Amino acid sequence: MPKLGYLTALTRALSDELARDPDVCVFGEDIRVGVANVTKGLVQRFGPERIVDTPLSEQAFTSFATGAALSGHRPVIEFQIPSLMFLVFEQIANQAHKFSLMTGGQAKVPVTYLVPGSGSRTGWAGQHSDQPYSLFAHVGLKTVVPSSPADAYGLLVSAIRDDDPVVVLTPAASSMSFQSVNLDELAPLPLGVGxxxxxxxxxxxxxxxxxxxxxxxxxxxxxxxxxxxxxxxxxxxxxxxxxxxxxxxxxxxxxxxxxxxxxxxxxxxxxxxxxxxxxxxxxxxxxxxxxxxxxxxxxxxxxxxxxxxxxxxxxxxxxxxxxx
Amino acid sequence: MPNPPGDPTARPDTDGPETGSPDTDGSDTRRPDAGGPDPVALYRTIRLIRRFEERCVALVKAGEIVGGIHPYIGQEAVAAGVCAALRPDDLITSTHRGHGHVLAKGADPDRMTAELMGRTTGLNKGRGGSMHAADVGLGILGANGIVGAGAPIATGAAWAAVRAGADRVAVSFFGDGAVSQGVVLESFNLASLWRLPVLFVCENNGYSSTATVEDMVAGSIPGRAAAFGIPAATVDGMDAEAVFAATRECVERARQGGGPAFLECRTYRFDAHHTWEHRSFVRYRTQEQVEEGRRRDPMDIQGARIAEEDRARVDDEVEAILDAAVRFARDSPKPDPSEALDFLYATGLRPRAGVTTSA
Known part of the structure; x- marks a missing residue:
């Protein structure tokens, strides 16, 4: 069986969903080059209209994705650093998450917030080492933390397909892990099921x-x-x-x-x-x-x-x- | 001041049969291809918002609207003028002081009133209230409780319009306080960089809550947009026709791929920042200042442009609409407490209750 790397699984999930659904798009910093090793090659395959490199304006592009989602898109935002989630907490917890209830069910905001490399990365110190999943759970964001490459694939696919905003925090400590899997058997995993x-x-x-x-x-x-x-x-x-x-x-x-x-x-x-x-x-x-x-x-x-x-x-x- | 209103005598006769109040399709105010705005329709929108707000203030005092409101009184020409230049498929994001925008974009006064009174028939089924009133089907992506928060949302919606190959535009309303919000300035950058069809409308009413623009804003308000390469202009926000003309120019350019625009609409907030001021002792402007600010009233300015009998007729119609709206809201059911968590998730996920089920 082939070995599937954790980050490769994330790339595969993004690629499969981009191919399957034209409404899926990706926003983030340095994603065309693929600095976080997750979005490499996507712009060549799906074009710069769907793989959008953003200025360093996390707050604006996070709510920008909300606006796109309100118009029918399913954006995925990649954040390079887990602590950036504090910067965009307003846009996620107070805007995207609240739209469904506040509008009485008129609006849905299917945005996926992907942090590849959450938690401690050795030597990255105070402002790059947070693992904020409890914070998002506390305010009610759907939040997944995949433990293996196959789970990373299955949970990211489900997050993108979900009609609510979903936070996907993949542990930095898992980034280099591999798993022997039959690639044909990779499949979406339901959210909320352990x-x-x-x-x-x-x-x-x-x-x-x-x-x-x-x-x-x-x-x-x-x-x-x-x-x-x-x-x-x-x-x-x-x-x-x-x-x-x-x-x-x-x-x-x-x-x-x-x-x-x-x-x-x-x-x-x-x-x-x-x-x-x-x-x-x-x-x-x-x-x-x-x-x-x-x-x-x-x-x-x-x-x-x-x-x-x-x-x-x-x-x-x-x-x-x-x-x- | 750019785009002065055209010679009123050159305006085509638009005083035909009214095609309906803004609560239906508002088609009488949305004729971007016509020579100019319908002055009666503009007056009607202003009058509707003015009287709606005055009734809401009374309903707050009576305890029928809980939590209070941020009255839009004095600023009506901005919402009326901007929205008259929009199509039904155009989008807006609004503010904490959002009733005017929501009504001008065509929301049903019945359901708007019901929303403020927390009824199940409200626009948001009683889940949003004054600060979150939305009608997504009419392109109203919501009033918003955080200053400046709508700017990036509108910008993203404008990006989606371009992606869809549609020529719709998005308008983000915000106040003078929002020009000091980083996310708004970031949005200017995105909009200009990607030439998105978004119009930023800054309603400069002189105050961010209690602080004056002079005390809070360095440089100039349009200068902030201009710094990002966005065409920016200042317009008389008390003159609905001037607002309409300026908006139409911006919107037409945006529809043709000309990118974003910025309008500073100079206006004045006649009433409190929030109705709590009616009961508190907050003092930040003198009576003389308020009187000076109220000297130019957008309702009178537009009212003077139409025939007396039209004005009287519109006034009567508006009262009837609002009488019916308040009646509709009062007669509507209050939500069942067991439904407090409905709509929390678009997928229908039900979270745990606040007590253990086995307790």
Missing amino acids: HVARSGTDVTVVAVGHFVGQAVEVAEELADEVSVEVFDPRTVYPFDWHGLAESVNRTGRLVVIDDSNRFCGLGAEVVAAAAEEMRLVAPPRRITRPDGAVLPFALELDRAAQPHRDQLVTAIQQVCKENR
């Missing part, structure tokens, strides 16, 4: 993005002492509560590994929902960035502020020792 990446019976680990692969590795390492189930929500929002409950009600134990800041992050929400609505036999644990973290530059400090697989091992062992 999947069990590894079956187990003793504890459920919720992992997002690049942590899914790490959690599966940890589960294999611990296989002799504990049976770990790894649940990949695929979509951060809307979260697949049904899928999670099915797992947690079986295992009775829960650990979340989440690249958000701790306070009001995805991990907090998952733990709270499980505590309220699911059968837990031991206190849950979450592994996150610190409260309000700003990732420091030096490698040792950057690493210290990010969730780590060793912490996951410890948390799994702790949760499995404890009883309510």
